[in-house]
Amino acid sequence: MSSLQIQPLATLSPPSNSRCWQSVPHPSQPLIATACSDKTVRVFSLTSFTLLHSISGGHKRSVRSVSWKPHTKGQSVLATGSFDASAGIWRRVERGPEEDFTRHGRDDDEEEDDEDYQFSCILDGHEHEIKSIVWSPSGQYLATCSRDKSVWIWEELEDDNFETVAVLQEHDQDVKCVAWHPEEDLLASASYDDTIRLYREDQDDWVQVCCINGHSETVWCIEFEGSGMGEKDFRAQKGELSEEQIQHIELLERSGPRLASCSDDSTVRIWRRQPKEGADHANGHAGVPSIIRSFSVDEEWVEDAVLPQRHDRVIYSISWSRKSGLLASTGSDGKIVIYKERWKEQISNGVTAAGVDKVVNGIEAPSRHRMTEWVVAAELYSAHDVFEVNHAVWAKRCDKGRRSDDEEIIVSTGDDGEVKAWTVEEVKPQAGG
């Protein structure tokens, strides 16, 4: 009963000969960086889908994770986290968006030194493999996590001068993934110990403010919902809403962006913060120490939904579209699944209702009655042939074929060393809800 269809758009060329872990789109440029087990990072153009740069020489082992620094002017800054326990910072002067059109088709060997990404500094400190690295939305902080059970927060005082502002050792096992709240300086980490933990600053000191137990196996990936999604996802479609529905929307507003997580227990779960009476964290300008201080920093996050279970092996990655609110997951079984949230049947037309039930029953949460439901909107088998898919992410579509300015594609990264771009299209009008 899927309403969307995932269609192959391109395989980024040339593919690597060895496993690739993760591909992260550039915040502003039509670029995507892929972390590769051959110790390199490959930067592809999203307009031509060809390799622009191969960044090597910085790491002694697999590059596991990469992150573009947001809001950088005139240059691109890339952070890399590697199994060699070190993180690297790389810089490159950008020449505006058209740059890669001119470049496209040129021989790689022409891209020499000054055109290339310069290794600008290395962040040492972790004892074991770094498994995830992420810039905070402001670009002020950089978070890393590692098999050494710790999460580190670094602050870039000025270019290439990083200071460790926190070493958080709450987890009792490997830390698999870190993610920043889009609006607040709130950091979340997911671990081999099956928990998710959240941290924020309290009296210039980063502390754990919440520990989420909900998954029964390793939590592989977490991601926060985008900012102000109320305007974009199912909530956006106006029309007469019931009392409860309006209340629900307000509740979500006060909770702020939610958190999604996926795990070795083959489930994807959504978590929501319980708003604190009086206090209102949700607005963008919250999170300023002066306000927080008066309250206990502790937060309560509750399970908001369990998504329909479509994977029969470990789920490695999820991605939550900042444009549509659609959520994509992928993992060991080689599938890519897209889920969408919507109001429950009372307003959905009969045609789908029947079909919906099946799914709903599948996901009906034990205790609490829910206003909305997540349904599977698209399902793709063997995205990378028989290989495991390590990562899938939403990205802005930039190639000539794009149909609208904010069309999104999914980019998947697999054990076969390939990075593939997929379009997501509506199939039948009556579907979709």
Next chain:
Amino acid sequence: MDRSKDNANPTILNASDLPSRRRELSAKKRDDGGTGLFDGLVPAYNYLNDPFDGPLSSSDSDDDSFEDIDEQEIYDLIAPISDPEHPLSLAELAVVNLPDIHVEPPTSPQSSISTVVVEITPTITHCSLATVIGLGVRVRLEQALPPRFRVDVRVKKGAHNTDDAVNKQLRDKERVAAALENGTLMGVIRKMLSTCE
């Protein structure tokens, strides 16, 4: 020399008692109960392959028939791995056993992913090397099986004190990947696999 092994004196199976494929084959070939002593009396090349006519191929009859990868084949792949502390194979030590190997077909028609589950039985319940052995088995199979197979290596229930912990490690792709980039550990694994022919 180290006189401190987890199990200095393991029980040893005899090669002739280990399950083998040739067993069935030869049984199939010889319905007459003979050992094929006379098969070689008339040299094959005389009449049979006259290069002038007939198919000019060494074609072994039915190439289109599939011999699927089965439990025995998996067993044959991991049986010769040698134990990290004894100069003996995992099969001889009954660490890997045919009945504890299962090949599971794809879970749905759209999927082409099969799963191999191998349960290992460490020689004693506190064998500190269980993880290494498990890793060795997993590495061997990931090197030797086509990628459409997912390999799950577990310690047999009850066969080990901390089997859950061990199993979780063996399950974790990222840890395994990292382990394989660790030269020292890989050295040990290499040594274990060096007896695989």
Next chain:
Amino acid sequence: MSDIQQYLLDYDRSKKDASVTAEASATRLQNRELKLLSFIQELGEYLVSEDGAMRAKTMAYLAEVLSFVPQKVLSLQQRNLLCDFIVSRFEDSEGLGSCAKALIALEELGKWEDERAVMITESLLNNTHPLRQYKSASERYAVLRLLDKMMANYRDVLRNLQENTPGFLSRFIAYFDGEKDPRNLMMVFSILRAPMAEWNISADAQELFEAVFNYFPIAYRPPSNDVYGITVQDLKDRLRDCISATPDFAPYAIPALLDKLDTPMVNAKRDALTAITSVASEYGPRTMALYSITLWDALKFEVLNVQEESLAEEALNALAAIARTLSQGTNGPLQAYLRPIAKECNEHLEDAPTKQSQASARFLKAIANVSPEVTNIVFPNVLPNLLVLYQNADTTSKRRGLLEVFVQLVRADIDVYGSWRSLGTADQSLANALTEYKDQALDVMLNGLNSAPIKEVSFRLVCLDGLLQMSKARQLLSDNQIGEIIQLLHSIVIHEESYGKDEVKEAAINGLVEIAHQKPEIVIHKAFPAFLAELPDKDEDGSKAYVPVLEAFAKLASEEQMFGTVILRVKNKFSAAVKQGATPTYLVALLSALLYALTQGESRLQQDPESSTYFQDIVLPLLQRAASSDSTHPAAFDNETTLDLVGRICNLIVRPLNLEQHDKVAVELYTLFTGSSQSALPPFQVDSTSEQGKTLIVSTHVLASLRKEATLPVDLQVLISSLVDYSQIPSLSPVVRSASLRQLSLICNKFIPASSLKSSINQLLHDPGELFSLEKLDSLRIRIIFAILKGVVPRNSPFLSTIYPEVLAFLSHPQYGKTIAHGFTTLLQPDDLLTKVNHCQISGLHKQKSFALLVPNITAIFSESSAETKPNCLIALSGILKWMPFDIVVEEVERLVPLLLQSLDLSGEDLVKEAAIDLLLSVLREKPKVIEEYIGSLISRLLNNSTTTATRRTVGSSNLTAAPLPPPKVRTAALKCLTLVPDKLRHETVLPYRRQVTKRLTFALDDRKREVRGQAVKCRRAWLDVDEVDDDE
């Protein structure tokens, strides 16, 4: 200028010239032109020189001169004068080496009196102690040689000196302190060996021991420019001799060596173990008695807990050596040594089968086969317990473990007491120590083998082995007991249902053969009737029960006492079966058995062929039956395989007969003793029945067996041309055609005399035969051409150089070029009829010759010829190379590789590819360098011939193979070859391909054929092991 001046002048410039001068002086001394006195006086002035080098050279001059002076020139008094003079020079720090050399030279001119020897030694020790103060190794070497000489020639003198001068020995020992030069060490060791072995050194034993043991373990790698060729092994051996030189060392040596056992370094350990072994064999029983148990306690760990196999072996040697030494002494110490061993082994047996029970088996085996004294102690201490444990054992695997130990003991027993046919180490009069336990053991194993479930393979194999060993052991079992074993074995062979790999059945058969070797008469007496009873005259029920029996029976023929009987019985059974009209399958089985048996005893056939009746009894009836068309002709004989067997049997028997008998056979070659007229038969009668045609299969083998001097039934040319015509009959069955063609080959090889070879072949190929005429060319004629060539090629006739080019020319033939090309593979293909034993003319060099005549030509044609012809060249080429020994091919290999690679692109030519790959394989093995430049295209071609690029979607479905792949055999071969690439070519050459290859191979891992997958796994591992240089760790 005086000689000495001359000498000193030349010395630094050219030693050679200097020597010439020295020699000259020597001659002048000899014919009295030069007085000794003035000679010495001349030296005087240089010896007082301030310049030390000058003094040293002077002494060198003296030494050299003396070395040139012949016997009898110098009087005793003169020699003494010289000697005193030289010894006086010891005080000079320069020229010591030359002094020593001079003395050596002097000594060779005449032996010294004892006092003088003493004086020399003393003043040497007094003036030059310690030797290490002299920096030049060669100088020290000279001194050591001198001392070695003294040790050799004045041993008693020195011994007395040592006994009468307190402290002498320790001064003597200390003299060599700190020697490091290997060559000198060899000397030191051999100098010290004498006092160690012969002097009374009790007081200085420790000092003496340590003097040498300081060098243990010896770790020395000879320099690349080593001139003396002293290996580390030489040093080790000398040192070991020293250590084991005298029991007096025991108190120091044994603890010290045991101490070394704890080092982690394998080499040091191995040296310690070997040292212990030689110590154990040298120190003698009385000393070893003191240490035997300590040693056991230390050595056992090397076996119980094998760190490295070689160490375990050496430890066992040591333990055995101890036992051997103690066996020479009184019984007490031996007892004392063996008891704890037996005790510990018994303990380990408790929980057999384990690593340690296996270790116990090794201990007992190693020790028990040393001597009867040992077996007499070990057996009573171990066997009763072992048998008890066996009775109480709860699992089969435990019983197996115990018997494994027992079998080892029986083997040991055989080493000591011998087998029925060979004596052991022990004196024959001694009673076998196993006797006491034989009955019980026999029961146990008969029982085990008999009653254990059939799937207990390993257990039953052990029982069987045990029984076998016991049956061999000299004077152990009675004939009846052996009979029981035989009965059990043949009943297994006959009645037991087939299981698994039939290891037990096979072992049983081989067991019978082995017993037959020891006790033939019992086997004949017991087993034969049982076997024959199983062989029906007529096989109604179609059961194949007789097959294993026949196999066992035929195998027994390999034992020469059995041969005659076996042949006879099988032959009779065959004729009976024929009379009863048994099925072809049964007859084939019987013939196969007969043929197998004959091949087993071929040597016996040759011994005195004339006297044997096999021709009358076997060949004649067979031939007549084969050829007869009346009722005596069994249906089975219409079967081509049957006839082939018949032919081979006749061939074996006829082959060794003499010429006269061959002539008799030759006349009947085609009539086969049926009396029918030859002209009515093939090959002379073109329209003969297919039954008659089949007799050619038999006649081919008979023809093959004939000497080339034998006279054929018809004129040569007639026979040849009839065969040529006959071979062209389209309707012939492949086998019959091939038979007629092979007759052609045989005739061309054996019966055409060299003189007329060229002419008669030409008659065939050109006029009138016209086989070579283009118009008439067709595939039947092409076969004939190659059949003829096949006969000629091994004769290595010069005439080949004219035929080959003509044949090669056909490669470009539009229609038949390819057929011709394929023909080449037949030329050198091994053939079981064209052999020396069949009296064929096989020149040792014919392969080289054909290679030289063909390969360069083909490569030439290839480069010139059109795209259509090129493949034919490649096909022909591979057909030749396929059978070429690599050492011939290797000459041309550089030029061949590119062609081989191209033949991997031919589609459909799987045999060609296979051959090409095989060859590439050997090139990789023998001459990898050659391949290196082609690595890229080699790898891609091998991959294309072994893997698809499409994954197998779902199991069982076959929608995968993008391009059609060659058959499994080729795929496997390609993978084999690819497997070799990484370890034959340089790392840096291979590395760039690693990722792509390993990735592509994942498809081969999913090949539909298991065999291919297996090779793919090996291949991929080889490539995965190609490491990227790891910059960390």
